Amino acid sequence: MTVRLMSYNIRFGGVGREARLAEVIRKCEPDIVVLQEATRPEVVERIADLCEMPHWTAKLNHSVAFISRIEAKNYEWHYHPQLQRAFLEIDIAGARIYGVHLRATHSNYTERGRMREVRALLDGIKEKSNEFHVLVGDFNTLAPGELLNLQKLPWRYRVLAMLLGGRITYRTIQIMLDAGYVDSYRRLHTDLGFTFPAWDPNVRLDYLFTPAQFADRISACDVVNDIKEPAKATDHLPLLAEISTQ
Secondary structure, eight states: OEEEEEEEEOSGGGTTOHHHHHHHHHHHOOSEEEEESOOOHHHHHHHHHHTTOOEEEOOTTOSOEEEESSOOSEEEEEOOTTOSSOEEEEEETTEEEEEEEOOOOOSHHHHHHHHHHHHHHHHHTGGGTTSOEEEEEEOOSOOTTOOOOGGGSOHHHHHHHHHTTSSOOOOHHHHHHHTTEEEHHHHHOOSOOOOBOTTSOOBOOEEEEEEGGGGGGEEEEEEOOOOSSGGGTOSSOOEEEEEEOO
């Protein structure tokens, strides 16, 4: 079975942009959508209704949620002292999906926080690490060899980056790679794959990872960049993947 999996950060709960978000999602025809910044359950419910997806779950003030055409066998939020936001485990259609949203802001200080978070995340799923699974969402960091143009950040973020450590060394994604995970977008593409900000994409923050032994189960992983006026929906471009569950 092939499942179309979408990851989409809907920004500030998506309030007032439900129709725009649903329009983007419907165009992509996913089976399941993992949402970030989905802090308002009533908004998630509305988007699910507009997309004619009967299955959804969200929790007030929790970032990660999902909507789906397929009923999940089970789902559960997982907490850890090192995690700013709980991650969401979804057991669905023969696949185990972990929805992730790491802490934001570009600086060495926050990058060290993301490193702690991703180690906690890997520790939290180690008992199931030999099973097929994917980790998908907004990792808020750059992959090895990818560069951030600080001049394209809003002025306040440029100042904050300098105050919190100056030139940023990104190491979070390397931890994922060292743990045996494959960056599915980079495996399938050589282009930059920018996902943020939607109105002028210049950095890749959104990822899908799977253990190396299952890498060929991800047959597609693409940035959806043919959206009309994407910034009217949110500030991220969605990631759309096709995964084989068998």
